[in-house]
Amino acid sequence: MKNFKDYKNNDKKENLKLESIVVHGANGVDPYTGSLSYPIYQTATFKHPSIEDRTNYNYARCINPTREELERTMCILEDGERGFAVNSGMAAVSLVFSLLKKGDHIILSDDIYGGTVRCVDEVLNPIGIESNRIDLRNLDLLKSTIKENTKMIFIETPSNPMMRVADIKAICDIAHNIGALVVVDNTFLTPYFQRPLTLGADIVLHSGTKYLGGHNDVLAGVVVVKDESIGDKLEIQMYINGAGLGPMDSWILLRGIKTLALRMKKHEENAIKVANFLRNHEHIEEVYFVGFEDHSDYETTKKQSTGFGGMISFRVDNMENVNKILNKIKLITFAESLGGVESLITHPISRTHTEVSEEVRNELGITDTLLRLSVGIEDADDIINDLKQALE
Numbered sequence: 001m002k003n004f005k006d007y008k009n010n011d012k013k014e015n016l017k018l019e020s021i022v023v024h025g026a027n028g029v030d031p032y033t034g035s036l037s038y039p040i041y042q043t044a045t046f047k048h049p050s051i052e053d054r055t056n057y058n059y060a061r062c063i064n065p066t067r068e069e070l071e072r073t074m075c076i077l078e079d080g081e082r083g084f085a086v087n088s089g090m091a092a093v094s095l096v097f098s099l100l101k102k103g104d105h106i107i108l109s110d111d112i113y114g115g116t117v118r119c120v121d122e123v124l125n126p127i128g129i130e131s132n133r134i135d136l137r138n139l140d141l142l143k144s145t146i147k148e149n150t151k152m153i154f155i156e157t158p159s160n161p162m163m164r165v166a167d168i169k170a171i172c173d174i175a176h177n178i179g180a181l182v183v184v185d186n187t188f189l190t191p192y193f194q195r196p197l198t199l200g201a202d203i204v205l206h207s208g209t210k211y212l213g214g215h216n217d218v219l220a221g222v223v224v225v226k227d228e229s230i231g232d233k234l235e236i237q238m239y240i241n242g243a244g245l246g247p248m249d250s251w252i253l254l255r256g257i258k259t260l261a262l263r264m265k266k267h268e269e270n271a272i273k274v275a276n277f278l279r280n281h282e283h284i285e286e287v288y289f290v291g292f293e294d295h296s297d298y299e300t301t302k303k304q305s306t307g308f309g310g311m312i313s314f315r316v317d318n319m320e321n322v323n324k325i326l327n328k329i330k331l332i333t334f335a336e337s338l339g340g341v342e343s344l345i346t347h348p349i350s351r352t353h354t355e356v357s358e359e360v361r362n363e364l365g366i367t368d369t370l371l372r373l374s375v376g377i378e379d380a381d382d383i384i385n386d387l388k389q390a391l392e
């Protein structure tokens with residue numbers, strides 16, 4: 001088998017647009033049989049030819065061809081050198097945090113997924129890793145928060161759930177001056193709309209459970225890095241923690257990725273319509289959508305992303321109407337998660353962001369009347385009509 005470098009240097013892939021790469025993946029066709037669907041190598045171990053001869057494969061916790069195909073595909077999509085597919089987005093976050101050690105300091109976006117907050121509070125802080133969560137749009141604040149021991153800056157952009165946009169390149173310039181790594185959680189926009197490694201970031205990660213998988217049927221996480229030495233450290237860590245994604249789930253993710261471009265276009269097209277509907281509704285006080293030209297971070301979005309994605313948060317005028325929406329919707333589902341073909345709505349304060357302190361929630365505006373909508377790929381008018389009838 002060719003090794004990964006051969007695929008990366010493959011002229012055919014280099015000249016292809018992202019829409020084509022997602023369909024064909026890294027290897028695409030099984031090199032041994034020609035099977036168009038990449039095989040699910042459902043095995044725990046691999047036969048050694050002899051003591052002297054080795055193949056690339058030894059034991060499935062360390063390497064599995066189906067997972068490898070997914071990791072290579074993600075490297076091409078994110079323009080990275082090494083990829084790691086793990087069994088949830090939180091496993092991806094934990095894998096990246098394993099690069100930190102006692103005495104280090106990490107700065108994170110203040111508006112961030114609650115599970116990441118929990119990991120910082122419950123795992124990093126107790127073992128002596130310091131942290132600050134700040135508004136990473138404020139570069140002066142970032143500069144004044146940096147300490148001698150700052151080793152990592154962790155950005156979630158657009159942020160969850162307030163849809164703030166941090167300037168990835170500007171943060172990288174500041175971080176790299178002091179030798180800190182920049183990590184971007186790219187779950188919301190995916191490489192179809194945003195490629196952080198091309199903007200200078202060192203590490204990009206995903207909850208693959210969301211848009212990459214795209215069908216609300218698999219839990220997965222992905223990490224992609226540019227630097228081989230960081231890749232080596234993560235590889236060892238993955239051997240140790242055993243978090244590698246199983247072959248079946250790797251295949252499901254690979255299949256989801258084939259339609260990533262199509263789905264992201266439709267999510268965005270629908271989100272623009274739904275956001276405009278909500279904005280003009282008498283019971284909606286505010287809509288947070290990065291695609292609005294008057295969004296405070298619109299210029300940053302235009303500079304670093306090629307689209308707006310499908311996520312919207314909005315503030316309802318009172319709890320009675322929040323309950324009406326959550327109880328009366330028929331097409332949209334009240335459920336956690338996002339990024340699937342089905343429209344899902346959640347109530348961040350009681351579901352996804354319970355780990356965030358009340359003080360921070362109040363500061364950010366995560367109140368009991370805030371809802372977060374992951375706009376699916378159904379007909380946009382059907383989604384709008386569902387919200388309309390629920391609010392009647």
Ligand SMILES: Cc1ncc(COP(=O)(O)O)c(C=O)c1O
Pocket residue numbers: 088089090091113115156160185187188206207208209210219220221337
């Ligand atoms: C932005 C973001 N990052 C990471 C995660 C964690 O992913 P998972 O649920 O796959 O562990 C989530 C989950 O909602 C998320 O929204």
